[in-house]
Amino acid sequence: MSAANILALLLLLTPVLSQQVPSNCVIKREQEKCLEMMALDDPVNDPELGCPWMWDNLTCWQPARIGEVVEVNCPELFSQFMSEEDYELGKVSRNCTEFGWSETFPHYIDACLYEEGNSSQDMYYVSVKALYTVGYSTSLVSLTTAMVILCRFRKLHCTRNFIHMNLFVSFILRAISVFIKDGVLYAKEDSEHCFIHTLECRAVMIFFHYCVLSNYFWLFIEGLYLFTLLVETFFPEKRYFYWYIIIGWGTPTVCVTIWAVLRLHFDDIGCWDMNDNAAIWWVIKGPVLASIMINFVLFIGIIIILVQKLQSPDIGGNESSIYLRLARSTLLLIPLFGIHYTVFAFSPENVSKRERLVFELGLGSFQGFVVAVLYCFLNGEVQSEIKRKWRSWTVNRYFAVDLKHRHPSLASSGVNGGTQLSILSKSSSQIRMSSLQAETPAT
Numbered sequence: 354m355s356a357a358n359i360l361a362l363l364l365l366l367t368p369v370l371s372q373q374v375p376s377n378c379v380i381k382r383e384q385e386k387c388l389e390m391m392a393l394d395d396p397v398n399d400p401e402l403g404c405p406w407m408w409d410n411l412t413c414w415q416p417a418r419i420g421e422v423v424e425v426n427c428p429e430l431f432s433q434f435m436s437e438e439d440y441e442l443g444k445v446s447r448n449c450t451e452f453g454w455s456e457t458f459p460h461y462i463d464a465c466l467y468e469e470g471n472s473s474q475d476m477y478y479v480s481v482k483a484l485y486t487v488g489y490s491t492s493l494v495s496l497t498t499a500m501v502i503l504c505r506f507r508k509l510h511c512t513r514n515f516i517h518m519n520l521f522v523s524f525i526l527r528a529i530s531v532f533i534k535d536g537v538l539y540a541k542e543d544s545e546h547c548f549i550h551t552l553e554c555r556a557v558m559i560f561f562h563y564c565v566l567s568n569y570f571w572l573f574i575e576g577l578y579l580f581t582l583l584v585e586t587f588f589p590e591k592r593y594f595y596w597y598i599i600i601g602w603g604t605p606t607v608c609v610t611i612w613a614v615l616r617l618h619f620d621d622i623g624c625w626d627m628n629d630n631a632a633i634w635w636v637i638k639g640p641v642l643a644s645i646m647i648n649f650v651l652f653i654g655i656i657i658i659l660v661q662k663l664q665s666p667d668i669g670g671n672e673s674s675i676y677l678r679l680a681r682s683t684l685l686l687i688p689l690f691g692i693h694y695t696v697f698a699f700s701p702e703n704v705s706k707r708e709r710l711v712f713e714l715g716l717g718s719f720q721g722f723v724v725a726v727l728y729c730f731l732n733g734e735v736q737s738e739i740k741r742k743w744r745s746w747t748v749n750r751y752f753a754v755d756l757k758h759r760h761p762s763l764a765s766s767g768v769n770g771g772t773q774l775s776i777l778s779k780s781s782s783q784i785r786m787s788s789l790q791a792e793t794p795a796t
Contacts (some may be wrong), residue, residue, distance in 0.1 A: 381409070387413030404449035411461060417449035425466035453481060481710050486716025489528040495722045496521045496528075499729035506738045512590035516571075516578055517728050519601055522722035523568040529562040533557060554624035559613055562637055566605035572691040573644040574601050576651040579686075583658050604640070612636040624650050648690045656683060688723045 365739070391406045403419035411428045427443030443465045448455040457464075497551065500521050501508050537557045574597045600744040612633065613625075620630040687693060694713070729735055 364574075375612075383413065383429065384408055390415075403451060404454050407454055407526040409457075412445070414447060419449055419451055421449045423447050423449065425610070432749075445617065450558070481714055485531075485710075485718040488715065488722070489531055489682040491530045492524060492719060492721030492725070495725040495730075496525050499725040500525070502729060502735060502739070506735075506742070509734060510736050511735045512594050513578070515540050515594060516575060516597060520568075520571040520575055521721075521725065521729075523571040523601070524724065526570045526723065528718075530557075530561040532562050537625065555613075558625045559609055562612065563605050563609045566608055566637065566640060569603045569641050569691070572606055572689070576648045576655075576690045578628070579689075580651045580655055583655060608636055608640050645694050647693065649692060649695050652686060652692050654689050656684065685727055688720055688727065691720070693717070693720075719750060 354490040383788050387406070387408045391408075394406065394416075404414075404417045404421075406416055407414040412425055414423060417423050425442050427445065445457045445459065445461060445464050447457055500518060502516050503514050505523075534557055538554065578593075578597065609649070615633045615636065620633055622629075693716070
């Protein structure tokens with residue numbers, strides 16, 4: 354796989370990483386440094402200086418005398434493929450001969466890569482990219498279907514489902530932004546995006562960071578809403594909902610705007626997909642880590658409340674059923690709160706890089722699908738409403754067909770058994786209301 358495709362994977366991790374420099378941009382950056390040193394150097398006329406400056410597309414080699422052996426560390430690019438310990442130990446050398454520089458020994462591949470070779474690395478990155486593409490595509494389809502269902506049925510319009518709908522939209526936007534970024538920035542297998550200054554390129558990165566931030570903030574709002582619902586007896590949901598909208602969509606707008614202004618004035622390099630300036634990058638990284646940390650605290654608080662409620666003498670059932678319900682509630686809250694992001698959120702970037710790619714890109718891309726299934730398709734209210742609509746449609750169809758055969762004149766005049774249907778709907782509504790269940794977590 355080319356450096357551009359590897360970059361596409363690494364960039365998706367940037368909301369929870371700090372300075373992850375893209376692979377092909379690393380080469381360009383090192384080349385510029387080497388060319389600058391060549392331009393500033395004023396070599397002394399030394400007859401023994403047989404080997405001049407040289408850039409071999411990976412490493413910058415300084416001038417050397419004939420017979421001298423020059424040893425350098427493995428290029429920074431290879432740190433994308435291996436652990437920090439192996440990267441520090443890797444060395445490559447060249448001899449300065451009367452005919453010029455010799456070939457590197459050992460070869461870059463032998464000295465700076467894992468023993469399994471480059472082909473296995475290629476297969477690994479291809480697999481990860483295929484996995485997150487399938488994951489985001491599945492999430493996009495399932496979330497869009499869930500949005501249609503929640504918007505279609507008026508009986509489902511409530512504050513809790515409105516918050517779910519905003520969370521679904523944030524997941525949809527995040528998936529769309531990933532596909533747009535891959536299509537616009539990395540359509541060509543080159544490194545032109547490292548140093549171009551197009552409005553389109555920067556707009557893609559601004560949109561990408563906004564969608565990611567919005568997604569994290571709506572995960573935070575889901576946790577805050579449920580925690581407040583459990584703690585407060587009288588909870589004015591509608592009044593707080595407007596504040597949720599401001600936090601969920603407004604705060605990311607402010608953060609991304611500040612980040613864009615700072616990048617424009619202090620770090621205006623390329624497509625803004627490199628984050629060498631740590632202070633500026635914390636404008637994006639800080640709110641993400643804060644939302645993850647606060648949600649983790651809320652998650653622990655809700656679990657404590659659930660344990661207290663389930664152990665209350667008013668709650669019937671044996672001990673095993675109580676813990677089963679608690680485990681079910683806990684598992685359902687994990688995707689809703691995004692608690693799985695805490696696994697690697699605060700670990701150093703160079704630790705378990707391969708595992709982070711699989712976990713945060715591969716498995717994380719399916720989070721939208723899991724949320725749609727748990728909080729829409731498996732929701733008791735949604736299922737009851739769909740069943741009611743289905744019964745209503747089948748009864749309407751039955752009476753329409755029956756009247757067409759028995760009373761053609763009534764069928765042609767538009768009478769389709771409205772009296773019978775109204776009586777049936779009234780009786781079925783009582784059954785439906787009794788079957789409505791509150792959304793998980795169960796208490």
